[in-house]
Amino acid sequence: MTISVLGSGAFGTALAISLAEKGPVSLWARNPMKAQAMQDSRRNGTRLPGVELPENLSITADMTEACESEILLLAVPMQTLRSVLSENKAKLAGKTLVACCKGIELDSGLGPVAVIREVLPDAQAALLTGPSFAADIARGLPTALTLACEDAEAGKKLQEQLTTANLRLYRTTDTTGAEIGGALKNVMAIACGAVIGAGLGDSARAALMTRGYAEMQRMALASGAKAETLAGLSGFGDLALTCTSDLSRNYRLGLSIGRSEEFDPSITVEGAATARAVAAQAQRMGLDMPVTLTVTNLIDQRLTISEAAAHLLKRPLKEE
Numbered sequence: 277m278t279i280s281v282l283g284s285g286a287f288g289t290a291l292a293i294s295l296a297e298k299g300p301v302s303l304w305a306r307n308p309m310k311a312q313a314m315q316d317s318r319r320n321g322t323r324l325p326g327v328e329l330p331e332n333l334s335i336t337a338d339m340t341e342a343c344e345s346e347i348l349l350l351a352v353p354m355q356t357l358r359s360v361l362s363e364n365k366a367k368l369a370g371k372t373l374v375a376c377c378k379g380i381e382l383d384s385g386l387g388p389v390a391v392i393r394e395v396l397p398d399a400q401a402a403l404l405t406g407p408s409f410a411a412d413i414a415r416g417l418p419t420a421l422t423l424a425c426e427d428a429e430a431g432k433k434l435q436e437q438l439t440t441a442n443l444r445l446y447r448t449t450d451t452t453g454a455e456i457g458g459a460l461k462n463v464m465a466i467a468c469g470a471v472i473g474a475g476l477g478d479s480a481r482a483a484l485m486t487r488g489y490a491e492m493q494r495m496a497l498a499s500g501a502k503a504e505t506l507a508g509l510s511g512f513g514d515l516a517l518t519c520t521s522d523l524s525r526n527y528r529l530g531l532s533i534g535r536s537e538e539f540d541p542s543i544t545v546e547g548a549a550t551a552r553a554v555a556a557q558a559q560r561m562g563l564d565m566p567v568t569l570t571v572t573n574l575i576d577q578r579l580t581i582s583e584a585a586a587h588l589l590k591r592p593l594k595e596e
């Protein structure tokens with residue numbers, strides 16, 4: 277069994293470092309100069325500063341070489357997943373493709389496993405998701421994630437192949453639930469960051485996390501997912517991490533909105549596009565998702581934070 281990771285950002289590099297303890301791993305970087313610099317310096321200075329790349333990890337900009345592996349981890353931003361798959365369709369046909377991105381595609385309303393299935397129906401599609409910061413995985417800190425694969429036998433095999441000493445995987449066949457949990461927790465993290473940034477307090481954050489979780493459940497159940505998946509690492513677990521840590525980029529975007537500060541647009545923040553995609557999807561499905569909708573209004577500057585808070589508080593009273 278050989279493994280390649282496509283995407284040499286923070287998460288792809290961290291996963292490659294962890295997996296390299298089990299055998300050789302190939303990490304694909306789309307920029308040949310970056311690949312060479314990483315190979316020479318044995319570091320990913322831009323995305324994971326201070327971490328040395330293990331000997332078992334080789335970096336390449338050659339997609340053909342990377343696609344020689346049987347298992348490919350796709351660690352690129354959600355909105356670029358389809359183009360990476362489409363551009364390399366022939367090379368990826370029949371492979372085991374494990375999406376490592378979190379989000380919902382803006383144009384289609386699909387999650388990462390559904391996108392893989394649409395572009396490469398013959399591939400074995402899976403999803404690796406859950407609470408983990410790349411910096412923690414790269415440093416070998418204990419982490420637990422969800423491996424979702426509809427094919428139970430393939431999922432069991434992948435669980436064993438991708439578990440490492442400090443990266444413990446739980447498995448599920450509910451790919452839809454895992455996709456929705458991982459995607460929506462980023463939207464809720466933006467909302468929580470905004471509340472904390474604006475000084476609205478920890479109680480307001482707890483309320484948003486809880487009502488945000490209710491929205492995650494609502495969308496998941498309406499999409500055919502299981503409620504218990506949302507209660508696991510891919511849903512509740514990642515919501516808890518991302519809504520409470522300054523290490524989260526989604527949470528930090530929220531903080532900057534709450535503080536009326538600029539945010540570097542080059543930083544990968546999956547929750548912004550996902551909020552728009554989910555708000556549109558919720559409207560099509562007739563689902564009430566006020567927190568998600570409010571996040572789209574905040575990021576598109578249709579509401580200020582105080583208007584957004586007032587709007588949520590003034591909604592008609594209802595049963596919990």
Ligand SMILES: NC(=O)C1=CN([C@@H]2O[C@H](COP(=O)(O)OP(=O)(O)OC[C@H]3O[C@@H](n4cnc5c(N)ncnc54)[C@H](O)[C@@H]3O)[C@@H](O)[C@H]2O)C=CC1
Pocket residue numbers: 283284285286287288306323351352353354356359360376377378379408409410411543544546
């Ligand atoms: N950083 C973290 O702690 C974690 C990230 N993730 C997920 O991993 C995914 C990737 O995030 P990061 O690695 O953190 O982002 P990043 O910004 O560090 O890296 C993204 C990588 O994707 C590459 N890329 C961008 N557009 C591309 C394209 N069109 N074709 C090929 N490659 C392209 C970039 O060159 C870069 O190497 C996201 O969906 C994120 O939610 C999941 C768990 C933890």
Ligand SMILES: O=C(CO)COP(=O)(O)O
Pocket residue numbers: 378406407408409462465514517518523524525526527544545546
């Ligand atoms: O997904 C993550 C933690 O599980 C990383 O969160 P951010 O993308 O917000 O940094």
